[in-house]
Amino acid sequence: MKKRAIISFLTLIYTVSLLSQNGDCWPIFRGSRQLHGVSSAELPTQPELLWTFKTADDIKASPVVCNGVLVVGSVDGCIYALNMQGKQLWSLQTENAIEAPALIFEETVFVGNLDGALFALSLHSGRELWRYQAGNQIMGSPNWWKKGGKSRIIFGSYDYALHCVDAKTGKLVWKYESDNYVNGAAAITGDMAVFGGCDGFLHIVDIGSGKLKKKVDVATYIAGSAAIEGDKAYVGDYDGQLSCIDMEKGAVAWQFGDPEYQLPFLASPALSGDRLVIGSRDKNIYCLNKNTGRLLWRYRSGSRVDASSVIAGDKALAVNMRGDVQLLRLKDGAALWTYEIGSPIDATPACVDGRFFIGANNGMVYCFGKRN
Numbered sequence: 001m002k003k004r005a006i007i008s009f010l011t012l013i014y015t016v017s018l019l020s021q022n023g024d025c026w027p028i029f030r031g032s033r034q035l036h037g038v039s040s041a042e043l044p045t046q047p048e049l050l051w052t053f054k055t056a057d058d059i060k061a062s063p064v065v066c067n068g069v070l071v072v073g074s075v076d077g078c079i080y081a082l083n084m085q086g087k088q089l090w091s092l093q094t095e096n097a098i099e100a101p102a103l104i105f106e107e108t109v110f111v112g113n114l115d116g117a118l119f120a121l122s123l124h125s126g127r128e129l130w131r132y133q134a135g136n137q138i139m140g141s142p143n144w145w146k147k148g149g150k151s152r153i154i155f156g157s158y159d160y161a162l163h164c165v166d167a168k169t170g171k172l173v174w175k176y177e178s179d180n181y182v183n184g185a186a187a188i189t190g191d192m193a194v195f196g197g198c199d200g201f202l203h204i205v206d207i208g209s210g211k212l213k214k215k216v217d218v219a220t221y222i223a224g225s226a227a228i229e230g231d232k233a234y235v236g237d238y239d240g241q242l243s244c245i246d247m248e249k250g251a252v253a254w255q256f257g258d259p260e261y262q263l264p265f266l267a268s269p270a271l272s273g274d275r276l277v278i279g280s281r282d283k284n285i286y287c288l289n290k291n292t293g294r295l296l297w298r299y300r301s302g303s304r305v306d307a308s309s310v311i312a313g314d315k316a317l318a319v320n321m322r323g324d325v326q327l328l329r330l331k332d333g334a335a336l337w338t339y340e341i342g343s344p345i346d347a348t349p350a351c352v353d354g355r356f357f358i359g360a361n362n363g364m365v366y367c368f369g370k371r372n
Contacts, residue, residue, distance in 0.1 A: 156182025236265025
């Protein structure tokens with residue numbers, strides 16, 4: 001890489017202003033464009049079930065919440081909007097199941113379905129503004145980028161491509177081709193979109209041009225989404241390895257794998273301070289030092305963990321495929337509170353304003369918090 005390109009790349013990384021999730025908005029399935037999985041909401045140590053809402057089929061899509069509106073898709077093909085009391089505001093029926101999390105950006109809901117259609121809907125009315133057709137199913141959350149007067153929506157598809165469309169019109173701006181399915185979401189940092197593909201590479205794409213900046217060989221299959229902090233990307237893979245990628249050098253800085261299990265990481269990591277929290281199909285929740293990859297603690301969840309954990313202050317919130325909701329102490333992994341839903345959960349919880357929201361495979365949305 002030429003010297004000018006290296007300086008430009010470093011500038012993009014180090015001058016980016018990271019947008020953190022605030023206490024009353026969780027607009028994307030990991031809370032922020034960098035997919036940190038961190039909430040500033042203060043969760044009660046002993047939460048109570050406040051309400052539930054029933055859809056017509058499984059919920060595999062992670063809920064998102066902003067401006068007093070919760071949005072979640074269902075396998076029944078509907079996208080639902082609820083208020084903070086669990087009452088339906090509107091719904092819109094699409095032609096196929098929705099397993100991808102939605103994105104709320106500028107009073108608009110962006111969500112894809114298994115037909116490969118990306119919908120833009122009014123947050124407050126559900127009115128369809130436009131739709132864009134990809135070549136295959138959409139499983140990952142869209143993300144957003146804005147610069148000057150340009151607003152872009154970026155998402156992956158099983159057509160092997162990362163798509164960038166105009167947020168206002170839905171018109172294609174560019175399409176970047178990978179070598180296999182794009183299952184997860186792209187993290188956005190500065191002018192870069194960063195995603196792990198099922199081709200086993202971490203792809204770093206320039207958002208302005210749609211051109212590849214770097215591609216790092218990580219594993220055989222990456223189903224989850226990378227979390228980005230500074231010049232580092234953190235991503236798990238199907239071989240049971242968690243990798244820290246140095247994006248400046250284009251190389252793996254460290255890898256962690258539990259030699260006792262070596263089962264897939266489908267979840268995305270949560271990053272806070274010097275800590276990284278991630279669940280695995282080996283039924284464990286792991287907490288590592290994100291700078292070195294050293295294991296700090298391991299919590300035996302009781303069932304495989306496909307959903308991504310969330311860090312809120314001094315707590316980690318985790319769910320598993322047995323239907324257990326677990327609030328852990330971030331310091332040492334001690335269980336502070338558990339709740340048995342009794343239905344598999346593979347969607348990431350959303351945390352806002354002292355509450356958290358969970359979708360389960362029984363078609364229910366659950367709201368937990370503290371009663372006033």
